[in-house]
Amino acid sequence: MSKSPYTTGLKDVVLEVAIKQPSEYSTGLIRKIELLSRVRVEKPLIMIGLNTSGKIAGGDRIKMAVEEYVSDRKLDVDVSETGAIGLASREPILGVQLPGRTRILFAEIVEEEVPLILDDIFHQIVPKEKFLGQIRHDKLDPWMDVPFLDEIPFFALQNRLLLRDCGIIDPLSIDEYIARGGYRGFLKAIRNYTYEEICSIVLMSGLKGRSGNGFLTGEKWKLAYNTSSDQKYLVCNAEESDPGAFMDRALMEGNPHQLIEGICLASYAIGATKAYIYIRTEYLESIRKLEIAIESAREYGFLGHNIFSSGFNLSISIRKGPGAFVCGEETALLASMEGRRGMPRSKPPYPAERGFHRKPTVINNVETLSNVPHIVVNGPEWFDTLGSGHCTGTKIFSVSGRAKHTGLIEVPMGTSLESVVVDIAGGAREGKKLKGIHIGGPSGCLLPADKLDIPVCFDALKDAGAVLGAGGILVLDEKVCIVDLVTYFMDFMQQQSCGKCIPCREGTLRMSEILNDIIRKPLDDESHSSLDRFKSLMSLEKLADVMRDTSLCGLGQMAPNPLISSLTYFRKEFEDHIFDRNCPSNVCKELRTYYIDVELCTGCTICAKKCPEDAIIGTEKHPYFIVSEKCTGCGICKDVCKFSAVFYN
Amino acid sequence: MMIKIEVNNRTVQARKGETILSALGNCGIHVPTICSMAELSPTGACRMCVVEVEGQEKLVPACSFPVSEWMKIRTHSPRVLRARKTNVELLLSNHPDDCLYCERNGNCELQKLAEDLNVRDRRMRGRKSKLKSDHSGYGIIRDPEKCILCSRCVRVCEEIIGVSTLDFVNRGSNLKIETAMSKPIGFSNCIDCGQCLINCPTGALIEKTEFQNLDHILDDKEKITVVQYTPAVAVSLADEFDLKGNADIKGVMNAALRKIGFDYIFDSSFGGDVVVMEQASEFVERFGKKSNLPMITASCPSFVKYIEEFSPDLISNLTTVKSPHQAMASLIKTWFTKLNHIAPEKVFSVLITTCTASKYEVHSDESLKSGDRDIDAVLSTRELIRLIKLNGIDVNKLETEPSDGPFHATTSAGKLFAVSGGEAEATVRSIYYLIEQKEMPEPRMNKFRGSRDVREVSVETKQGEIRIASVSGLKKAMKILEEIKSGKREYDFIEIMVCPDGCVGGGGQPIPLLESDIRARIRHVYEIDKNETLNAAHKNSAVRKMYEELARAPWSKESKLLLHTEHEEIKVLK
Amino acid sequence: MGKTEEILNQFHQVSRDVLIPMLQAVQDECGYLSEEAIEKIGSHLSLPASKIYGLATFYNQFRFAPTGKFHIQVCNGSACHLDHSISILKELFKHLGIRDGETTRDGMFSLEVLACIGACGQSPVIAINGVYYPKVKAGMIKDILEITKLKSS
Numbered sequence A: 001m002s003k004s005p006y007t008t009g010l011k012d013v014v015l016e017v018a019i020k021q022p023s024e025y026s027t028g029l030i031r032k033i034e035l036l037s038r039v040r041v042e043k044p045l046i047m048i049g050l051n052t053s054g055k056i057a058g059g060d061r062i063k064m065a066v067e068e069y070v071s072d073r074k075l076d077v078d079v080s081e082t083g084a085i086g087l088a089s090r091e092p093i094l095g096v097q098l099p100g101r102t103r104i105l106f107a108e109i110v111e112e113e114v115p116l117i118l119d120d121i122f123h124q125i126v127p128k129e130k131f132l133g134q135i136r137h138d139k140l141d142p143w144m145d146v147p148f149l150d151e152i153p154f155f156a157l158q159n160r161l162l163l164r165d166c167g168i169i170d171p172l173s174i175d176e177y178i179a180r181g182g183y184r185g186f187l188k189a190i191r192n193y194t195y196e197e198i199c200s201i202v203l204m205s206g207l208k209g210r211s212g213n214g215f216l217t218g219e220k221w222k223l224a225y226n227t228s229s230d231q232k233y234l235v236c237n238a239e240e241s242d243p244g245a246f247m248d249r250a251l252m253e254g255n256p257h258q259l260i261e262g263i264c265l266a267s268y269a270i271g272a273t274k275a276y277i278y279i280r281t282e283y284l285e286s287i288r289k290l291e292i293a294i295e296s297a298r299e300y301g302f303l304g305h306n307i308f309s310s311g312f313n314l315s316i317s318i319r320k321g322p323g324a325f326v327c328g329e330e331t332a333l334l335a336s337m338e339g340r341r342g343m344p345r346s347k348p349p350y351p352a353e354r355g356f357h358r359k360p361t362v363i364n365n366v367e368t369l370s371n372v373p374h375i376v377v378n379g380p381e382w383f384d385t386l387g388s389g390h391c392t393g394t395k396i397f398s399v400s401g402r403a404k405h406t407g408l409i410e411v412p413m414g415t416s417l418e419s420v421v422v423d424i425a426g427g428a429r430e431g432k433k434l435k436g437i438h439i440g441g442p443s444g445c446l447l448p449a450d451k452l453d454i455p456v457c458f459d460a461l462k463d464a465g466a467v468l469g470a471g472g473i474l475v476l477d478e479k480v481c482i483v484d485l486v487t488y489f490m491d492f493m494q495q496q497s498c499g500k501c502i503p504c505r506e507g508t509l510r511m512s513e514i515l516n517d518i519i520r521k522p523l524d525d526e527s528h529s530s531l532d533r534f535k536s537l538m539s540l541e542k543l544a545d546v547m548r549d550t551s552l553c554g555l556g557q558m559a560p561n562p563l564i565s566s567l568t569y570f571r572k573e574f575e576d577h578i579f580d581r582n583c584p585s586n587v588c589k590e591l592r593t594y595y596i597d598v599e600l601c602t603g604c605t606i607c608a609k610k611c612p613e614d615a616i617i618g619t620e621k622h623p624y625f626i627v628s629e630k631c632t633g634c635g636i637c638k639d640v641c642k643f644s645a646v647f648y649n
Numbered sequence B: 001m002m003i004k005i006e007v008n009n010r011t012v013q014a015r016k017g018e019t020i021l022s023a024l025g026n027c028g029i030h031v032p033t034i035c036s037m038a039e040l041s042p043t044g045a046c047r048m049c050v051v052e053v054e055g056q057e058k059l060v061p062a063c064s065f066p067v068s069e070w071m072k073i074r075t076h077s078p079r080v081l082r083a084r085k086t087n088v089e090l091l092l093s094n095h096p097d098d099c100l101y102c103e104r105n106g107n108c109e110l111q112k113l114a115e116d117l118n119v120r121d122r123r124m125r126g127r128k129s130k131l132k133s134d135h136s137g138y139g140i141i142r143d144p145e146k147c148i149l150c151s152r153c154v155r156v157c158e159e160i161i162g163v164s165t166l167d168f169v170n171r172g173s174n175l176k177i178e179t180a181m182s183k184p185i186g187f188s189n190c191i192d193c194g195q196c197l198i199n200c201p202t203g204a205l206i207e208k209t210e211f212q213n214l215d216h217i218l219d220d221k222e223k224i225t226v227v228q229y230t231p232a233v234a235v236s237l238a239d240e241f242d243l244k245g246n247a248d249i250k251g252v253m254n255a256a257l258r259k260i261g262f263d264y265i266f267d268s269s270f271g272g273d274v275v276v277m278e279q280a281s282e283f284v285e286r287f288g289k290k291s292n293l294p295m296i297t298a299s300c301p302s303f304v305k306y307i308e309e310f311s312p313d314l315i316s317n318l319t320t321v322k323s324p325h326q327a328m329a330s331l332i333k334t335w336f337t338k339l340n341h342i343a344p345e346k347v348f349s350v351l352i353t354t355c356t357a358s359k360y361e362v363h364s365d366e367s368l369k370s371g372d373r374d375i376d377a378v379l380s381t382r383e384l385i386r387l388i389k390l391n392g393i394d395v396n397k398l399e400t401e402p403s404d405g406p407f408h409a410t411t412s413a414g415k416l417f418a419v420s421g422g423e424a425e426a427t428v429r430s431i432y433y434l435i436e437q438k439e440m441p442e443p444r445m446n447k448f449r450g451s452r453d454v455r456e457v458s459v460e461t462k463q464g465e466i467r468i469a470s471v472s473g474l475k476k477a478m479k480i481l482e483e484i485k486s487g488k489r490e491y492d493f494i495e496i497m498v499c500p501d502g503c504v505g506g507g508g509q510p511i512p513l514l515e516s517d518i519r520a521r522i523r524h525v526y527e528i529d530k531n532e533t534l535n536a537a538h539k540n541s542a543v544r545k546m547y548e549e550l551a552r553a554p555w556s557k558e559s560k561l562l563l564h565t566e567h568e569e570i571k572v573l574k
Numbered sequence C: 001m002g003k004t005e006e007i008l009n010q011f012h013q014v015s016r017d018v019l020i021p022m023l024q025a026v027q028d029e030c031g032y033l034s035e036e037a038i039e040k041i042g043s044h045l046s047l048p049a050s051k052i053y054g055l056a057t058f059y060n061q062f063r064f065a066p067t068g069k070f071h072i073q074v075c076n077g078s079a080c081h082l083d084h085s086i087s088i089l090k091e092l093f094k095h096l097g098i099r100d101g102e103t104t105r106d107g108m109f110s111l112e113v114l115a116c117i118g119a120c121g122q123s124p125v126i127a128i129n130g131v132y133y134p135k136v137k138a139g140m141i142k143d144i145l146e147i148t149k150l151k152s153s
Ligand SMILES: Cc1cc2nc3c(=O)[nH]c(=O)nc-3n(C[C@H](O)[C@H](O)[C@H](O)COP(=O)(O)O)c2cc1C
Pocket: A208, A209, A210, A211, A212, A213, A214, A215, A217, A237, A238, A239, A240, A241, A242, A325, A326, A327, A328, A329, A330, A331, A363, A364, A365, A366, A368, A369, A553, A554, A555
């Protein structure tokens, strides 16, 4: 078998690490483990965050600059890539680890700075103001005046279980994963536990599906386990279709083997011999890394035939989803895998009984599966101690929008949203006032700033009229218009509905039309008076009930969420738009009708020249005039008029 | 196994595993449905059939939700009614509201739902959908504005007809029903069978009509208007007008058509007899030479189009004889005009049929090759009914009248063409006679009757055993043809009808097309055969006369010129 | 053997399961799905063209006409929306004279709207032929287009 370039060739050592109990490790082995896991390095190590957002922020250029620096100076250093450490707003991130010293991370660097930073650090000088922090390790020398990551509020208040190694290890290296304890859970399972025992362990741990519905994972597995069939399947749902959700991607790019091991365990638990990862095509980096990870796992014998003589067989293949939000829904996903339009079907029967090719199929989310190795290694009781109430373990949030720090935040279940949004993400950025958050993706809910004391937990959020969803949080500051945002989500849902059932297809369209009437200029005679607009809005609440009650799948059932929650918490903003035709945050520009005061206008022509819509006409030195049909309300004319002749109402 | 469930606080029996909808049907409770179709598996798409089930958080679709022991169901609670009504209102909110101008005015399921659910004010107003209708085909017109996306057409076309012309394209509010690459239907692989339109709940799929100018032509003294009607039309009129039991429907129809103003009225079953004569002779020749077997009938224009598009390698297996009405039309323009000293170009020839594909057939290349179209206008059964109503005719008060010569003599053989299995049965009678020179001892063959989609019969003759099959529903036929190609089955003669049950279930029939009506029509056809003493084409004196005066003999040079046609491959995206 | 056939023959499986991977492979190679390609895939897998077309129109990835020389992707994910990606899009509409899903007459530019490119921390984001432009403003669009055009000559 050809050796993959991503393994060290120390397969035997690595497997010894995985198979033996840590107590049985010899000192020589421990030393090897330290090197493999890069807790200790023999030569300088430079690690660049090459996750998707890191790349977009310029990671690739940083990598080139580093490589150029190294080859120019003929230095003997290791250059390696890593995933996202989670602080997206400060990317790209570069880490340097010198022999004997802790790893130090630099943030928001540009390629020109690379030589300066590396010059400094190789001379044991900490370059000023570029560092993010250092990673604590008691056996290594720390850097002076550089905070440890676990002292920075963003990291200090998190409990990074799944994200622990993301942004630290080389995701392409199976050795590094194993040296840090990986695959031990899977080996333990196939050697010591029956299928059913793994189901029970996961059930006991209380792990709930992280995609948002909060269904007990162990229960789903048991259903599939108990359905007899000649073939069963496991599907990892890596569609991550919510815009603004990127935790699954981070897990796949930052620590793909953690997911692969989770898939192995889940497949074992239900007796599936074929597993699929259904992943959206746009996730090129994730796909690349997963492909390498699957290949390495096969090379080491974690996948294939008769795995470690256990009699268990497993293969994992990747299916690229061609892009449709609704394909995150499990039955639509299966339709897509079978080569059909991704339209959901009615349940029952549930996929665990009749799924892919009508065989029992368990579908689990990436984050759910990534939890499993930890549960198997540390036991269900340990998992229970994380989290609180009915919810065990941790939850990863992807925070975007107007937060001071955006990125990934992993906290124990039961932590308050306030602590996630304000304490960890730093609240609104640039000193703006925090208006609220939107949680749970396009079918999620809006919550005002004063309602953030809710704990992160499926039930508590539901009680507050919100949902946890996949864990996307959009932070909203005072400049955000709620009506505009709700319209945006409704437009999104309306485009993403599969169109199969009437309440969802027609309901989302009606809702989107009515909302657009509220935030836009009337399109035609049918877009009524303010009273009509108000009545339409009121009818939406009733329509929402029917959509929730009768839609075939979660998309239609949850599509009214943003609207309904914002009508509860931000009603006034709707009323402003409807009755006063005013957008308090000045986002819905079309609501304003601009006009020029003939008395004040000198005919200087400036506004006509600057108007992007060519909506201003007139003759020089005479008062100008705005053609209101053309005007989009951008307000540029008002800004540029030196004579303050432009007004709006 | 029977279980007990509770429906609206009443305990009723249900079969384990059946859907709520079917259980409700058994206990006489009606819930509205749009997307569910009797023969096909449920999609649960429209949500019109939702009911309340205790313990379920959401309403559940009755059509796809299985019953379970002691399930408590409420079918018409306020919550359910409100949901159904809202969903209908949603459909109406962007509907074109063209009822008064709509083909389906009066038998539209959407209209009916709105009425049943007491929709009385317009609480939701959406932007009207503005989509262009597609008039490119000869058989059917698509009016996507009125489409409510129930996908019945898609499923019929895929699962029963099997050509899969239509599918959903796009998603969400852009969801539409279209052909491959969004081609106009006239340029698609549609075979014009009309099964989609007869299953469409609304006016989104309608037939192309040549109805508009008819009254002018009927009024035009210069034109000689002749009309022929196929046997399936006659038996279908009975249930539409509620004509009692054994009434002579044909006689009533003749009278009605004459009242409407047609100058000559013919029964196409004469054409059926001619087709039998021709294809029996053709078959005997092929059977003797063992060439191009199995011979496949070509009376169903949809099927011919299917072969030309999808399976040109089977063209040589088709009989070359025209369809009965085309053969008839050819004889009208030749024999009839000659006998009556009429200039053929003065004749305006109308066909009334249950078949939408005939609307295409009369335009297709083969029938134009001879110069003019032999048939100038094709009306469906539906259009005939409309014509009768338009002319204020009360059919129940009409005296029966005979049809016109020279085609007045008919046999029950030609009538059998109305049902699947009938053409084969009729043809076998004459094949037997040709080979054995005597009548079949038992000409009424039950093996050709009954409601199965595939019927097999084998007949012993001097020349050997003739293996015959009759198939209805193209999807089924495709499978059989595949099996023939791969050698799994062997036949000598096959009759294929695209529509399930044959022409009595054709796309031009009154809507809704109910199973019970179809069964009644089939019964009627066999009744005619039972009561008719002349039950084989070769016994038709007028047909014999036709050969004497015009076409010499079946399968002769003269008859080939007049009564046969060629089939050519059609290239379309499949 | 044509390009499409070559791709189709790379698949060992002949079932509907591989339809999407096949379409993806053909589109990767040819840039779009032509009528001929759909016909070929259809006869290869014994699937009606309408089903393939119906499927392809369901998903964002598939297109039936070639993209422009420069394919512009505009993120309209939630973070980018908050940062006014719509005004960027409008600016592009104006300068290119096309809407999303279209290609300019000279075949130079095509436009696509995405829901989240994957760099919400850098919103709003656009990408031209895979090169990302983080934190763009509507005012920058004209220059970006001009520079892109220069690159092509
Ligand atoms: C409209 C819709 C979109 C969904 N999108 C996703 C998704 O992108 N990723 C995901 O893992 N689950 C998604 N789900 C949930 C899945 O249907 C399914 O419940 C989930 O994959 C089960 O995984 P879990 O039990 O591990 O949470 C979606 C559900 C709906 C209704």
